[in-house]
Amino acid sequence: MKNILYAVTVTVTLACASLCGPAAAADREWIDYKRLLEITRLDKFYAAPPAARDKVRLLGTVQPNNAAIAPQDIVFTVVRGAQVKRITVDREGRFDPAIDPAWARDNPKVLTNMPPGEKARFSFAAEPIVPPGTRFGYAALMAGVRQSNALVKEQGGMMRFLMPTFSGIELRYAPGQGASARIVSARGEAIVSADAQGALRLKLDERLASTNAEVILSHVPQSVDLLAE
Incomplete structure (x- = not known):
């Protein structure tokens, strides 16, 4: 699926720690959920009333600076108490943040399997929702x-x-x-x-x-x- 990216791109260091490498690492704490929405600009989208955004779908996008890391190998994990939600990424770097109103309110932690110290560019992609058939x-x-x-x-x-x-x-x-x-x-x-x-x-x-x-x-x-x- 082709998708055009819109917005100013934000480069984020996927934080901290020891040795960095191209291979996917174990899940580790990264940022909070509100920050994930901010760096993808999706906070602006979800601030609009549902009736003002029900005909368009916005997806977060991530593109690692390290070409050895394939976008589809990245996984984000939202942890809210006993609730664990995996957010997968497709080959073009798109992911659905699977927003839950409770997540935005409670601001749970987001884990990532990207190696520490790696950088990635975040933005968003827009696509219209059209009638079926x-x-x-x-x-x-x-x-x-x-x-x-x-x-x-x-x-x-x-x-x-x-x-x-x-x-x-x-x-x-x-x-x-x-x-x-x-x-x-x-x-x-x-x-x-x-x-x-x-x-x-x-x-x-x-x-x-x-x-x-x-x-x-x-x-x-x-x-x-x-x-x-």
Whole structure:
């Protein structure tokens, strides 16, 4: 899945202790949960009311400075009393912080299996939540674009000037799949096809969104990303 990273990148030393090496180490105490949200900028996202962020999904991202450490080998562990929650990382460095309101309130410790002294870059990735299936309203498909722009404006603070304006979505398919989107509106029909790499780009059109246009996809996409201007 392709995902564009947004926000100022923060470099964090994964603290302390003895010898450092590229191999994953045993779990050790790292930071508290609130700090994890701060360095990924997800604290701003979760500060918004749920109804203002229900059409977009934000993921934390981590990229070790040491190329010998594969992102997918990193695990973060939240420990809250007897409750232990593992947070895994994918090949592209993305992870879901699996936020629980109680965690933000109680601020539990976060463990990491990264070796002491290693540095990593943290930021966040955004992706829209789209309706399931292959047939839905155009406005519903683009709801994540509108909501993402509103979140940047309302929650980004000074950082909003460093963030892009989102202009549409990109549906990702396997190359050569021949995927397409048919948009049916009062103006007639339009066909948009994926390119040779499997990317099908749809720009936000306010007129289509306001006139109850319909989108019919030839295939269910592998992933959906935000397009930035």
